[in-house]
Structure formats: C-alpha cells, structure tokens
Amino acid sequence: MNELAPPRQILDQDWRRILQFGSLCALTLVFIALIGMPVQLDTRILIRRHLSLGYLSLIWIPMIMGYLVSKELVLEGIISAKKGPRDLLAGALTGMIGGAGLSLLAVLINNFDLRDPLLNWSPQTLEQLNFGNGIGFGIGIWLLIGGALGIFGSALHVLPALTAKAVGVALMTVALVSILETAITDLLEGFRLTFITDSLYAKRGGLSVVSTIVLVVFVALVTVLAAGQGDALRVKYDALDAPRRKSANLTMSFAGVIALLLLPLFLGKIMNELLANVGLFVLLALGLNIVVGLAGILDLGYVAFFAVGGYTTAVLTSPNSPWISPELHFGIVILIVIVIAAMIGLAVGAPVIRMRGDYLAIVTLGFGEIIRLLFLSDWLSPYFGGAQGITNIPPVDLGFAEVKGSDPRSVFYLVLFFCAIAIYISWRLQGSRLGRAWMAIREDEKVAEAMGINTVNAKLMAFVVGAILASFSGAVFAAKVGSIFPSSFLILVSIIILVVVIVGGMGNITGVIVGAVVLIGVLGGPKQPGLLQELGTFKLLIYGALLVFMMLKRPEGLVPNARRSHELHQEEFLQDAWLKGIVDDDDEEVTA
Amino acid sequence: MSPIMHIHDLTVSFGGLNALSDLNFHVDEGEIVSVIGPNGAGKTTFFNLITGLVEPNSGDILFEGESILGLDPYQVTEIGIARTFQNVRLFPNMTVLENVMVAQHCRTHQHAFGALLQTKAFRKEEREIRERAEEVLSFFGTRLIGYRLDQPAFVLSYANRRRLEIARAMATQPRLLLLDEPVAGMNPKESVELTNLIGRLRSEWGFTIVMIEHDMGVVRDVSDRVVVLDHGVTIAQGSYEEVSNDPQVIEAYLGRPAQDAS
Amino acid sequence: MTAVGVRSTRRVSWVDRFLTTLRIVLIALIVVGLLAFIAQQIDNDNAFARRRNPGATGLTAAQVKGLFVTGVAQGAMYGLIALGYSMVYGVLGFINFAHGEVFMLGTMSGFIASTKLSDAGYWESNFIGSFLLIILIAILVSTATAVVMERVAYRPLRDSPRLIPLITSIGVSFFIQNAVLGLFGPNSKSYPQLPEWLAKNRTILTFDIPGTKIMVLVVAAVSMAGLWWVVERTKTGKAMRAVAEDKEIAALMGINVDRTIVLTFAIGGAMAGIGGILWGLSFRSVTHLTGFLPGIKAFTAAVVGGVGNLGGSMAGGVALGTAESLGPQVILEPLGVKGVSQLRDAVAFTALVVVLLFKPAGLFGERLSEDDRA
Incomplete structure (x- = not known):
C-alpha cells in the first residue's frame, strides 16, 4: 500500500x-x-x-x-x-x-x-x-x-474502505430492490412468499420507509460481516487444479441451467413475457457477437436477417400469406429458414465483404433499410403483404405442447432451446480453427491473410453464422407475435443489439448474455417494455448515452473476459515475482 | 542446388517513382540470403511483392518453377512462403499459443461442422495443431512455453514478440522463410542468440531463408550470400566479404570502410 | 534473360464470379429500364414498352425537367451535408455517423428562430433579413454541436482503431436524436410559409423552376464557393490539407493539429447548418428523425464523389439527388415495378451499394485505403 x-x-x-x-x-x-x-x-x-x-x-x-x-x-x-x-x-x-x-x-x-x-x-x-x-x-x-x-x-x-463499501452496496441494493419491484413481487408470489413483499413494499408500489431502513441496515451489516469471504472463495477457486475447476464449473453451470428451467414455473405471465423477449435478444446478440465480436465485422444491418427469419416463417406457416401458403410445420420451416438465411447472408455478404470496415458498416445499414423498404413496398406486397404485413401465424405445435404468444412461458422455453444452440455454436466455433481465424482477422486483417487465412471465406462464414442465429430469433418472434410487419424491423433494432453486445463485451459469450439480460430486461427492447417500462422513449436516449460512454471508458465491455483478466492477473504475479528477483531477468528483458 | 525462387526483371513503381527496377534475384534451396541496403532502398517492397501484398508492373516471380504473380497473400502462404513483419504485427489479444495455432490455418482442413459435432477427425486435428504449435514454440527454449502459452501476445517483451513472430511464420510450414529485420531492437546478447537460431532454422527445420537486416554482424555470421539494394536497383551481390569490399556498396551504403562500420 | 510479362494466375473464387454476375445484372437492369423508358417516350404504345409494363405511360418533357430540377436541388443539399463527412473523413479517417444530427439541429434551430420571427411579424416584413438571421443561427448551433461532439466524444479516441469512433458516433447520433425528441417532442414542426415573391415559379432556359429551388441552388453555390476559398486560399485551409496528409508531420511543421481538427468539424458543421435551413425551407417540416436519411444519403454522396474531395462531394450529392429523383420513374417504373415512389430511399441505398460494388474503396478512396491498419 x-x-x-x-x-x-x-x-x-x-x-x-x-x-x-x-x-x-x-x-x-x-x-x-x-x-x-x-x-x-x-x-x-x-x-x-x-x-x-x-x-x-x-x-x-x-x-x-x-x-x-x-x-x-x-x-x-x-x-x-x-x-x-x-x-x-x-x-x-x-x-x-x-x-x-x-x-x-x-x-x-x-x-x-x-x-x-x-x-x-x-x-x-x-x-x-x-x-x-x-x-x-x-x-x-x-x-x-x-x-x-x-x-x-x-x-x-x-470513509474507511469497508464502510464506504457497505454504504455503496446498501444503496445499490435499495435501488435494485425498488427498481425490480415487479420482478421480485412476481417471483416471490410464485414461491408463495408474499409475506416478504407485503412487508417490503407499500400497498401502491414502492418500498416503505421502514423497510428501506431495515434493508439498508441489513445489507450493510451483511457486507461488513461477509467482507473478505468472497475473495476467499475466489482464492479457493483459483487454487483448484484444472480437472477440479472444470468439475466445479460444470456443477455451477448445471445448477444454473436447472434454475433457468424451473424459474418460469414460478413466474407470472408478464415476467415470462419479459423473459421471452430477453431470450429473443440474447439470441440476436449472440449472433451479432460472432459477426462483430469475433470476426470484427461491424454489421449495422443485422436486423435484416431477423426480418428474413420472421418473414420466411410467416410465409411458410400462415394461412393468410398473400403469395404461397403451404402452412408447413415449424420444424420444417426452421430448416428452410436456415437455408434461406444462409443464402441471403451470402448474397448480402459477398458484395460487402471486401470493403473496408467503415464502408461495410454503412453499406450493411443500407442493406438493412433496403430489405425493410422492400417488405414495405407495394411492389412486393403481393408476396409479403406490404404495410399490412402477414397475420395469423399459427402457434408452434410441438406435439406435447403448443408454443403461442398468449402463453409466454412456452415461448420462453422455445427461445431457451434456441439460445442453448446459439451458445453451443458460439462456444464450439470460438475454440476451433474457424474461430481462431475470425479472431486473427479481427486483430489484423492483412496479417491474417499473410498467415494463410482466406479472409473472404472466413468473414463470409461469420456473416452466415450470424445470419442464421438472427433468423432463428426472427422465426420464434413471428410465431410468438402471430403476425409480422415491416415496422418491427427498424434499424433501431440493429443498434440496440449492437449496444447490448458492446456493453456485455465484444467476443465474450457470458458478457453478451449478461448484457442482453440486464439491458433488455431492465430498459427494454426497441418496442418491448422492460422492468422500467415507465422509461418509454427515454430508454433510447439511455442506449445512446451508454454506447458513447462504453466506447470512451470501457471498450472491452462491462463483464470482464474471464480469460483475459486471468492473464492480466498472471502478469501482476510476474511483476511481483520480478520485484522479488525470482524470475530470470534475461526472460523479461525489454530493449526498446 | 537448384533455385527455389527465381525473380526476373521485377519492376514496380508507386506514383511514377520506381521502388524496384529490373530486379533479378534467385535463392537456392537451403540458402540463407541477406538483403541489405539503406532505408528506402525497396527491401520491404521486395517482400511485399513476393507475398502478394503489392503487384509488380512487370517481371515475374517463380517459386519452384511456377509463377506466383497474382496470387492472393494467403495463397502465397499456402504454396510455402512465410514472412515476418518489420514492425512486429502479432495478434495482440490472442494468446501466444493461439497466435501460432492460427498460423496453421492453411495446413489444416476441419470446417465448422467438425467443430460443432466434435468429430473424431476434428479433435485429432486440434490436438495435432496444438502439439505442432508447442513444438514450434519450444524451438525458442523456455521463453514462449509453459505459463506463457496462455498469455495474450500483448504482454510479451519486445524480444519475445519478435520470437513469436518467427514462430508464427514457422508454423505455416513454409519452404521459404522471409525475415524482415529479425533482430531489430534487440540487445547484442539477444541478437547473437537469434543469429544462432536463424542458422538452426536451416539446419534443423530445412527452411530456405531470405532476410532483410541492418545489423552487419548478423549478416556476416549467417548469410551465404548478400544482395545489396539501392534505389530499387541491385548494386552488388556475393559473399559478405565480396560485398563489403565493393566500392559501390561502400559509397552507397556503408559510406566508410566496412571494418569500421560494425 | 527472356522477358516475362505479368501473367495473372489468380484463382477466381465463387465470390468473384458472384460479384461479376451481380455487376452484369445490375447494368443490364439499368440499361433495359432506360431503353424501355426511351421506347415509351417515343411511342407510348410500342411493343417493348407494353411488354415491360402494360399500365405505364411515358413522362412529358416538363415532368422530366421537373424531376431533374427537384433532383439537383435536393442533391445540392446532400452535397452541403456531404462536405462535413468528407472533410472529417479526410482529416481523421472515420465516418462521423452523427453528422446527420448536426444537420438536423441546424434545421431545428432554424425552425425555432423562424417561428419566433414569424410571431413577431418580422418574417413577412423583412424576409431577407430573417433569412440571413436564421442561417446565422443555424450555422452557430450546428458548428457548436460539431465542435462539442469532437471535444467530448472523438478527441479521446483519436488513436483507437477506426471502428471505435464510428461506433461512438452511432451512439452520439442516437443520443442527439432522442435528446431532441425529449426536448421538443415528437410532433413534426412546420416552418412558416415562404413569401410569395420568392416561392413563385420562374422560367430559366426553358426550365420552369420553383423559386425555392433557385434559392437552394444559389445558396449552395455561394457556400460552396466560400468553402473553396477557405480551403484553397487561406492558411487554415492549408493547415487542414496538411493535417489530412499526415498529422504527425503537420504537427512537426508547427501546425496546431487539435485546432485544425476542431476547425474542420466547425466548417463541416456550418455547411450542415446551411443545408439544414435550406432543407427546412424546402420541405417546411422537421422532426428529431429529419437527420437520419439525409445523413446516410449525404454519406453516399461523399463516397460517390470521393471522400476527402470537396468538389467531388458536391458533385456526388447532385448526382445522387438526380439519380434518386429520376431513377424510380425512369428505370424502375419502365421495368414494371409498382409504387416506385416508395422506393426512392431504396434507390439511394442501392446507389451506394452499386458504387462500392464497382469500387470497394470508394471512387477516389485509394489514398486513404493505404493506411488500412485496423
């Protein structure tokens, strides 16, 4: 010190x-x-x-x-x-x-x-x-x-560090508990613990004064008493050897999955609706994360693929589709959606992929608008219904259950399924030959090419994988809402997903998921309300401010990349070791 | 020994200025050739031409008897030419291991589906990529292995970055290795060490090497042949002794007798 | 030694083939559309035109001229905005996505000033004075916005990879849009009416041109001339060009780089402010979203004309405006597309895609693409 x-x-x-x-x-x-x-x-x-x-x-x-x-x-x-x-x-x-x-x-x-x-x-x-x-x-x-x-x-x-921490944590808790009132009430109701919420919150919303004070005191006490425990736990975790750590990770993720599967059962309709919306955006964000976060391609027209998924599903399943209405089953439709999204991904990607990054951003933005304007136009309205859109999209029939918008819980499970796929794809690709090529391109495209990577093909692959994930989200969105209009696919959507990815941390799967859950969950999506639904139009302002703030202060995202921070930690350790004279000085010699 | 690379009458100009004019050059299999010359002599342009980053106005580059003109940079790497960069260009946010693994891209074949289904072939190839990367890195002694493997490249010391760049180029499994000022910025001890390594790159790994270098000590110690460029023209070539006694070279490049220069 | 010519052994990938096909198809469509249009003009009932589009009727010469004039006037405004993109790109090498909002704020401040003047009766009694005043106000507001933007959001990022300031500028754009929405509300706001003597049509060289458009063209031409003078004839302009070439060398030569960059933003902002007033007076309505489309289109114009090239930006703006105005009627309609007027914006975006499809680094972007290090 x-x-x-x-x-x-x-x-x-x-x-x-x-x-x-x-x-x-x-x-x-x-x-x-x-x-x-x-x-x-x-x-x-x-x-x-x-x-x-x-x-x-x-x-x-x-x-x-x-x-x-x-x-x-x-x-x-x-x-x-x-x-x-x-x-x-x-x-x-x-x-x-x-x-x-x-x-x-x-x-x-x-x-x-x-x-x-x-x-x-x-x-x-x-x-x-x-x-x-x-x-x-x-x-x-x-x-x-x-x-x-x-x-x-x-x-x-x-104030002394511990006191300051206690005060800070207590304030944050009060803010969280009051902001998350709906969520907490709903959750505790599901667990039949209404007595807690009854004493916590006043009749017509908001914490009561007494409960605020109790909460502050309680949280501050816990913070003071539990000080150091968290660090101790982390030290313990860090001390585990690789297989033990792996099994600890597995146990934790398993518990997380179980909790996630059981959670909707205890939640009411509104909260489940919120979860379903969040899920849709997690899916979109994971897709954009591959394009922007891994391959470093700034695609601002990402919403186009969301639209493609939605419209393909609508045309193929709805009896009201103006052009062809084969009324196929959702399972088959998804396969067709994959093919069409991949094809459109290639068709949009091929012309733009050789452009410089910033031009590419604006051109993809243009493509996103072109696709929306085409869906909206009278010219294509015999196929896609123009401004009237396509209505009457049937629920997804899974045999044992039906996924429909009026039952958000079922939608959530469907979204969760697709999110699991997206996470698996992101995770596996990240650690593969293709994923490494993407990262190399993101870091330095010219050198990547000089190291034998066919950058055009690799970037197109990123584009296509991103397109497919977005189209999944579009397909589920269509089935959830039951109708589809061009107005659901504004550029706004692309930008919000971009904010989610950047706030979570580009290229960081966990970060992106957390980013989507927090931002979409609390602030809400472009049209979907979040927990603070009173925010209304202010949320866009907040998204804009957040984007600028993140770029200026924390371009790596709020959730630190586990691997990266581990390495930084290692470096500090090395510095200490060097100061103590443990490390061979030849090894660390810097001659610049 | 037969020439592995042959360059005929290569000319390239930027905005009317000839960066290289009518350059003729060849490298024999297993040779170590140094290209020297004052700043702006066109040395790095020469490397950029070979690796497909720049297209020549006229002339031809034959590698193993076939023209490589018009190939994209990644295709040049594919046929067996790898390079390092003068101003070290690593992938800073990737780990040391990943930097070397990614360089094996063109020697491996598994696609996305293999990764998604975790097929046997995919896992075997991943294992091989990793083993090969570790093998390449262990060439540099203990410097880049052990805990270093999982460190991001940006934490490395300058000398280690240079070493990692060479390791990355080695991992593309080239026949011809182009090193752009490999010892620039290193201290004398490190230079000597790297000079030895360059010798071993030929004897143990069988690479043919073309090297741009300013450090005359290194040039003298490892090169079989030295080519001197000035203003885009070859003004001399031959053994170090021949070149260093060539009056034209002394005038253009060394400015004073070679024995005093280093 | 035998002389060996340059042989190309580049393997043609499917991407190349796809792009070639795309280029051919695009050119073919444009040519067919034009031919169909010409055929229609010659004989409304000819077989070629009928086959393409049974319901179509040709345009009268007056209509074509009208569309052309509209396009040029619109394009002049795009050009004014494009100058800001172009200058900033030239000096800092990134796309200032929020430049459209600078323009929008010019329009918005012009609206506020003009309604106040109108309420006071001054707008009607002394239009020229009011006009100059609102232009001045718009220039001040837009310049201030651009300068603050540079100071707060872009200066700290000057040395980061190019995409970082671009993403930041998207955030800035989003923020300004929604701040204006919060401050002034979502309703569309109308500029006061232009005086009759200005708005009435005039005939110049057989073109029947509404007075508003003459005003747009004149003001744009004057601003352009002023800008040209500043950039080519003053010390400031020389400093700007030097900084665009190489910031470090310019600094070594004693040029205050920070100040020059601020000036670049300021001048770009002023041009956008003038464009904003012209836009407001032409379309007489403004909302918080007014900046988005003109912004993107102006960027397109900058790319078409070559970023960093000021005359080119203006020319690109006019070309884009004309294409956008004539394209739907002259190319799409004869091809049998229905409801073409809805596709105006799509035409503008397509123009951007087409230009970059043929020239991936922009028409004159080669110099900038040299320092392509991310």
Whole structure:
C-alpha cells in the first residue's frame, strides 16, 4: 500500500476542477429536467412518499459528480494526499453548483415562457422542482440537496474502505430492490412468499420507509460481516487444479441451467413475457457477437436477417400469406429458414465483404433499410403483404405442447432451446480453427491473410453464422407475435443489439448474455417494455448515452473476459515475482 | 542446388517513382540470403511483392518453377512462403499459443461442422495443431512455453514478440522463410542468440531463408550470400566479404570502410 | 534473360464470379429500364414498352425537367451535408455517423428562430433579413454541436482503431436524436410559409423552376464557393490539407493539429447548418428523425464523389439527388415495378451499394485505403 501524505488544507482546492465538474453537473441536471424525465418518471415510486424514479433521475448526478471531483488519479511513485474535509468541501461545492443550475432553471421557468419549442418548460416541471412548495422553497432546497449529495459522493473517499463499501452496496441494493419491484413481487408470489413483499413494499408500489431502513441496515451489516469471504472463495477457486475447476464449473453451470428451467414455473405471465423477449435478444446478440465480436465485422444491418427469419416463417406457416401458403410445420420451416438465411447472408455478404470496415458498416445499414423498404413496398406486397404485413401465424405445435404468444412461458422455453444452440455454436466455433481465424482477422486483417487465412471465406462464414442465429430469433418472434410487419424491423433494432453486445463485451459469450439480460430486461427492447417500462422513449436516449460512454471508458465491455483478466492477473504475479528477483531477468528483458 | 525462387526483371513503381527496377534475384534451396541496403532502398517492397501484398508492373516471380504473380497473400502462404513483419504485427489479444495455432490455418482442413459435432477427425486435428504449435514454440527454449502459452501476445517483451513472430511464420510450414529485420531492437546478447537460431532454422527445420537486416554482424555470421539494394536497383551481390569490399556498396551504403562500420 | 510479362494466375473464387454476375445484372437492369423508358417516350404504345409494363405511360418533357430540377436541388443539399463527412473523413479517417444530427439541429434551430420571427411579424416584413438571421443561427448551433461532439466524444479516441469512433458516433447520433425528441417532442414542426415573391415559379432556359429551388441552388453555390476559398486560399485551409496528409508531420511543421481538427468539424458543421435551413425551407417540416436519411444519403454522396474531395462531394450529392429523383420513374417504373415512389430511399441505398460494388474503396478512396491498419 502506498504511504499517504497528510490531508491538504481545506482551502487548498483545485477551483477550476470544481467549476468544471459543477457546471457539468448543472448542465446535466437542467438537461434531464428539460427532457421531462423528472415529471414523466414521477409515477414510478421507489420509496413511498419520499423518492420516485423521477427524482432519482436527478439526484444521482450530484452524487456521482461529488464522487468524481474528489477522485484523484493514483500514480505509482507519487504520494497522494489522504482524503479529508478538503475533499468534502469540493464535493459540496460541485453539488451546489449543480443544484444552483436547477434553481436557476426554476426561476427561469417561473418568469419566462419558452414552452413553444421546449415541451417541458411547463408548470408541471416547475411544480416538480419546487416540491409543490412555491418557487422560493425550490431554489433553496436544490442548493441544499445538491450540496448534501455532493458531500455524500465525496465522502465515499473519506470513509474507511469497508464502510464506504457497505454504504455503496446498501444503496445499490435499495435501488435494485425498488427498481425490480415487479420482478421480485412476481417471483416471490410464485414461491408463495408474499409475506416478504407485503412487508417490503407499500400497498401502491414502492418500498416503505421502514423497510428501506431495515434493508439498508441489513445489507450493510451483511457486507461488513461477509467482507473478505468472497475473495476467499475466489482464492479457493483459483487454487483448484484444472480437472477440479472444470468439475466445479460444470456443477455451477448445471445448477444454473436447472434454475433457468424451473424459474418460469414460478413466474407470472408478464415476467415470462419479459423473459421471452430477453431470450429473443440474447439470441440476436449472440449472433451479432460472432459477426462483430469475433470476426470484427461491424454489421449495422443485422436486423435484416431477423426480418428474413420472421418473414420466411410467416410465409411458410400462415394461412393468410398473400403469395404461397403451404402452412408447413415449424420444424420444417426452421430448416428452410436456415437455408434461406444462409443464402441471403451470402448474397448480402459477398458484395460487402471486401470493403473496408467503415464502408461495410454503412453499406450493411443500407442493406438493412433496403430489405425493410422492400417488405414495405407495394411492389412486393403481393408476396409479403406490404404495410399490412402477414397475420395469423399459427402457434408452434410441438406435439406435447403448443408454443403461442398468449402463453409466454412456452415461448420462453422455445427461445431457451434456441439460445442453448446459439451458445453451443458460439462456444464450439470460438475454440476451433474457424474461430481462431475470425479472431486473427479481427486483430489484423492483412496479417491474417499473410498467415494463410482466406479472409473472404472466413468473414463470409461469420456473416452466415450470424445470419442464421438472427433468423432463428426472427422465426420464434413471428410465431410468438402471430403476425409480422415491416415496422418491427427498424434499424433501431440493429443498434440496440449492437449496444447490448458492446456493453456485455465484444467476443465474450457470458458478457453478451449478461448484457442482453440486464439491458433488455431492465430498459427494454426497441418496442418491448422492460422492468422500467415507465422509461418509454427515454430508454433510447439511455442506449445512446451508454454506447458513447462504453466506447470512451470501457471498450472491452462491462463483464470482464474471464480469460483475459486471468492473464492480466498472471502478469501482476510476474511483476511481483520480478520485484522479488525470482524470475530470470534475461526472460523479461525489454530493449526498446 | 537448384533455385527455389527465381525473380526476373521485377519492376514496380508507386506514383511514377520506381521502388524496384529490373530486379533479378534467385535463392537456392537451403540458402540463407541477406538483403541489405539503406532505408528506402525497396527491401520491404521486395517482400511485399513476393507475398502478394503489392503487384509488380512487370517481371515475374517463380517459386519452384511456377509463377506466383497474382496470387492472393494467403495463397502465397499456402504454396510455402512465410514472412515476418518489420514492425512486429502479432495478434495482440490472442494468446501466444493461439497466435501460432492460427498460423496453421492453411495446413489444416476441419470446417465448422467438425467443430460443432466434435468429430473424431476434428479433435485429432486440434490436438495435432496444438502439439505442432508447442513444438514450434519450444524451438525458442523456455521463453514462449509453459505459463506463457496462455498469455495474450500483448504482454510479451519486445524480444519475445519478435520470437513469436518467427514462430508464427514457422508454423505455416513454409519452404521459404522471409525475415524482415529479425533482430531489430534487440540487445547484442539477444541478437547473437537469434543469429544462432536463424542458422538452426536451416539446419534443423530445412527452411530456405531470405532476410532483410541492418545489423552487419548478423549478416556476416549467417548469410551465404548478400544482395545489396539501392534505389530499387541491385548494386552488388556475393559473399559478405565480396560485398563489403565493393566500392559501390561502400559509397552507397556503408559510406566508410566496412571494418569500421560494425 | 527472356522477358516475362505479368501473367495473372489468380484463382477466381465463387465470390468473384458472384460479384461479376451481380455487376452484369445490375447494368443490364439499368440499361433495359432506360431503353424501355426511351421506347415509351417515343411511342407510348410500342411493343417493348407494353411488354415491360402494360399500365405505364411515358413522362412529358416538363415532368422530366421537373424531376431533374427537384433532383439537383435536393442533391445540392446532400452535397452541403456531404462536405462535413468528407472533410472529417479526410482529416481523421472515420465516418462521423452523427453528422446527420448536426444537420438536423441546424434545421431545428432554424425552425425555432423562424417561428419566433414569424410571431413577431418580422418574417413577412423583412424576409431577407430573417433569412440571413436564421442561417446565422443555424450555422452557430450546428458548428457548436460539431465542435462539442469532437471535444467530448472523438478527441479521446483519436488513436483507437477506426471502428471505435464510428461506433461512438452511432451512439452520439442516437443520443442527439432522442435528446431532441425529449426536448421538443415528437410532433413534426412546420416552418412558416415562404413569401410569395420568392416561392413563385420562374422560367430559366426553358426550365420552369420553383423559386425555392433557385434559392437552394444559389445558396449552395455561394457556400460552396466560400468553402473553396477557405480551403484553397487561406492558411487554415492549408493547415487542414496538411493535417489530412499526415498529422504527425503537420504537427512537426508547427501546425496546431487539435485546432485544425476542431476547425474542420466547425466548417463541416456550418455547411450542415446551411443545408439544414435550406432543407427546412424546402420541405417546411422537421422532426428529431429529419437527420437520419439525409445523413446516410449525404454519406453516399461523399463516397460517390470521393471522400476527402470537396468538389467531388458536391458533385456526388447532385448526382445522387438526380439519380434518386429520376431513377424510380425512369428505370424502375419502365421495368414494371409498382409504387416506385416508395422506393426512392431504396434507390439511394442501392446507389451506394452499386458504387462500392464497382469500387470497394470508394471512387477516389485509394489514398486513404493505404493506411488500412485496423
């Protein structure tokens, strides 16, 4: 551990930095207020009578800014000062500048009318900012709230590590428990544990004050008591030898699969519907992961293959199909879908595959739009129904059960089946000759070719495998919804899947699955609501912001690649060993 | 010994400037030839021409008696020519082992279905690829094996990256190996070691080697023959001694007597 | 020594064959469509035209001219947007996907300013003044957006692989679109009416041209000339061209690379702002989605004209606009395609695919493709 210098003088501040973070804080707050988040999300209660999602959308900003302003880059060899009151002051000032932004906004709304262009320059927003108590109260309270939250954020540096961790975990838990209310209620109802939810949540939604406090105390205690246990477990796991570790992995995945199979039985219709939607996106994301994550081809028209799967299924199964309606069984249809998706994948892939990466991205985007416009056009409406789409797609008859949209549980199982296939394909291909070729192309295409890889063929294979996985998703989607329209296949879908893949971590199967579950589950898909269905149109804004944030801060994704982090770990170990003089110095000699 | 590669009147120009003009060159089976010359003499262009990255304006390249002009780079590798790059270009996020395994792409045949069905043939081939990769890596002593196998290439030291690049080229099972400044940036001890390895590449692995190198010590120690390029023209060739005493070479390249140069 | 010529032994793969076939089919379709159109024009009832499309009637000369003028005016606006793509691509080597949103913000700010002016009665009483004012406002807004975008999202990524800033720009685009949706709502907003003296048709060289389109063409030409002057005649322009050639060398020569890049974004943004106003005045409506399609099409125009080549971008824009305007009626309709007007956008995207199909690195993209290191 580094030695820490004594805390700096309280007025020894980096004023410029405070001003920067403060104004950023104020701008963000005003922006959030003006796009109407506080008002529109106010209906979602998180803590009864004290906190709604609307206010949450504001208050986390000063907290984060307070945290960031007093965070310092720790450099090896440079002694950093111990955190103290000076940092609390920085946090407080930052938060107050942010609060002042909101106060100013309230004053402006009170005195000027800009409602004409700005939709949310409204009395409701003002009311929300004032807490219904008149403009004077509003101005004062935001300075206070901002300052308090700023202090809170910066205090996380000042508190002892364990306390800070306990506070952080407790806050996260409260946020999660209140945001996931529907899911938790539904799940516990399935287990007949309604007494827990009854005591946890207030009658008309949201945590009650008492339960919040109990939750915070409980979680904080558990965090403090269990501190180190997790690390100990990891150390234990790392210490296992290869076969033992393998069997431990197997046991864990087996347990996971069983849990996943049993879970829907305890869930209600809405949650199962959500799970089915999430599954569809997991499937899409796994496919795009092969194309973008493994082979490094940025395909922005990925939704086209989703559409191809959907339309093929619709044409081949629906009695209402305007062109041919063979009304085939879903099992046969899937085989045909594979063939058609592969063919279209090749036909779209062949012209674009030699283009440079960025051109390819835009051209595939164009292809995605062309395919949608063609499905929509009058020209092809005798075949695909134009804007009216194709309706009356029958449920999937499995002999022992029927998979139909009105029974989301069955859809979920069907999706799960296809996801399992997709995971298996991704996993096996990743460790094969083809998968290695893809990775090499992603890393350096020219060198890959110089090492004997036929890059055109390998990239086309990635395109085709991705196309097939997307078309599976399209086929299940068609059977689930029962009808299919061009409007389900906007470019938007491609972009959202891209965000999912990037947030999860490109080329990382687990990451992509987790990314899809979290993002689609909580925020929702392009048209499918997630757990926070109040978000409505804001979710697209969040997706956009998330994409930019990820690219700037964590291009490797939120879920660290197990292998990669293991290696990084190894490197640290080596560094330590080198410092102790264990490693042969010839081995590590760097002459650059 | 018969020539394994023969180059006739090779000319290439970029924007009216001749990078190489009327180059004639041959390599005999089992020979180690060094190509030297001042910066901008067209040495790397020469490698790019052979490996199909650049197309010549005129002339021909025969490998084992057949023209290889117009082949895609991967096809050139397939027929048995492998290269390294001057500015080390590994696959940084792949492991050391994977870097070498992927280079065997053109020598192996299993397709996606084999991987999906985990057929016997697939598993056998995977095992062979792995064994071969380890065999190639163990050529460099203990440097690239053991715990290193599963490290991503980006954590390697500079010298190890150079070694891994050579290992990767070896794994494509070439007959002709093109090394672009293999010891650039290495310290004297490492250079000596690598020089020995280059000798062993011929004696133990049977590669014919063409090498671009600036380090005259290395050139002297391993080459059977030295070719000097300047402004895209061959100005001399022959043994190291012959070339280093050639007045034209001294003027164009060394600038002063060779014995003082190194 | 016998002289040996260059023999090509490149094995032709199925991909090559497929692409060749595709090229031939595309050319054949275009030729057949054109022939059918010409046949229709000569004789509405000739057998060739009838066989292709029984219900079709030819276009009158006035209709063709009208479509042409519409196409050129539309294309001039694409060209103005394309300049921004082209300049940024030239200097930084990545596609700024969010440039369409810069354009949209220009249109949007023009709308706000013009309705305010209209409410104050100034729009009617002094149109020229109002017009100049809203152009100025749009330029300011678009320039500011482009500059902030560069500072926040792209500068930290300057040395990363090319796809990373591209993905980031997709995120930026998505963010701006939805921020505008949140701020101004989803409804389509209408610009105030243009004054009668400007909007009325004028006849120039037998072309009957609506005044709006004349305005578009004139403003586009003036902006283009101004841009040309800046890039070719000023020190700033020289710095921009130097940075486009080689950032490191330019920095060694004492050029402030950061500042030059910011300027590039700013000038591109200004052009998009002007384009935005012209778009708003021509179509008189704007939503948060206004930037998407023109953005993609302008990128197409930039590729058609050669990225990094400013005159080419303008020419590419005009070519694309004309193709998009005439293509459906002149090629698709005679081929027997129904409801061709719905396929306008598809035609634009197809044009992009076709251009890149024949020239995978873009028409003049070779210089840039040299540094293809990912």
